[in-house]
Amino acid sequence: xxxxxxxxxxxxxxxxxxxxxxxxxxxxxxxxxxxxxxxxxxxxxxxxxxxxxxxxxxxxxxxxxxxxxxxxxxxxxxxxxxxxxxxxxxxxxxxxxxxxxxxxxxxxxxx
Amino acid sequence: xxxxxxxxxxxxxxxxxxxxxxxxxxxxxxxxxxxxxxxxxxxxxxxxxxxxxxxxxxxxxxxxxxxxxxxxxxxxxxxxxxxxxxxxxxxxxxxxxxxxxxxxxxxxxxxxxxxx
Numbered sequence: 001x002x003x004x005x006x007x008x009x010x011x012x013x014x015x016x017x018x019x020x021x022x023x024x025x026x027x028x029x030x031x032x033x034x035x036x037x038x039x040x041x042x043x044x045x046x047x048x049x050x051x052x053x054x055x056x057x058x059x060x061x062x063x064x065x066x067x068x069x070x071x072x073x074x075x076x077x078x079x080x081x082x083x084x085x086x087x088x089x090x091x092x093x094x095x096x097x098x099x100x101x102x103x104x105x106x107x108x109x110x111x
Numbered sequence: 112x113x114x115x116x117x118x119x120x121x122x123x124x125x126x127x128x129x130x131x132x133x134x135x136x137x138x139x140x141x142x143x144x145x146x147x148x149x150x151x152x153x154x155x156x157x158x159x160x161x162x163x164x165x166x167x168x169x170x171x172x173x174x175x176x177x178x179x180x181x182x183x184x185x186x187x188x189x190x191x192x193x194x195x196x197x198x199x200x201x202x203x204x205x206x207x208x209x210x211x212x213x214x215x216x217x218x219x220x221x222x223x224x225x226x227x
Contacts, residue, residue: 032214032215034215034216036218041199041221041223042220042221043115043117043201043218043219043220043221044154044201044203044218045218046113046215046216046217046218049214049215089153091216098144098156098159098167099156099216101153101154102153103152103153104153
C-alpha cells in the first residue's frame with residue numbers, strides 16, 4: 001500500500017529565504033505527483049503536476065522535481081514571501097488507486 | 112476556467128436534518144470526487160464518479176448519499192449525521208482517461224460542515 005510522508009511537518013522562515021519541501025512515497029509505480037497549497041479552512045489549490053515521465057516542472061518561483069526510482073519529490077520555493085504561508089500537500093497517483101496524500105508541511109513566512 | 116465551485120461555503124445542521132452539498136465544474140471533466148478533511152489531516156477520499164456513474168465508494172456510511180445528475184454537477188446528500196461528521200468537505204474533478212487520477216486534479220474551496 002502506497003504511503004506518502006512529508007518533511008518537515010512545519011517550517012518557519014524569514015521572508016526572502018529559498019525553501020525546500022520534501023515528499024517521499026513508498027511505491028514508485030505512480031502515474032503522477034501533484035503539489036497543492038491549502039490556506040487555513042480553504043480548499044486545495046493545484047501548484048504543479050509532474051507526470052511520471054517527467055523530472056521537473058516550474059511555475060514562477062516554484063520548481064518541483066520528481067525522482068521515481070528513489071520515491072522522492074521536492075518543492076523548491078524561491079525568495080519566499082509572507083503570502084506563501086500555507087500548508088503544502090503532495091499527492092501521488094498510484095496505479096490502480098486514487099490519490100494518496102501526504103500529511104502536509106505547514107509553512108510560515110515571517111515579514 | 113479551472114474552477115470547481117462548491118455551495119454552500121458553510122453549513123450547520125442538526126442530527127435529524129437533511130441537507131445537500133453541491134459541486135459544479137465546467138471544464139469538461141468526467142471524473143468527480145468527494146473528499147472529507149478533518150482539521151490538520153490530509154483529505155480522505157469518499158466517492159469517485161466516472162462518466163456520471165459511481166465507481167468508488169470508500170466504505171462511507173449510508174448517511175452520506177452521493178449523486179451525479181449530469182457531467183457538470185455532483186451532489187452529496189446528508190441525513191442523520193453525527194457530530195463526528197463535522198469536517199471540511201471537498202469536491203474535485205479531473206479528466207477521465209480510464210484511470211481517473213492520472214491527470215491534474217482541481218479542487219473546490221470546500222464546504223465547512225458542523226453537525227450539532
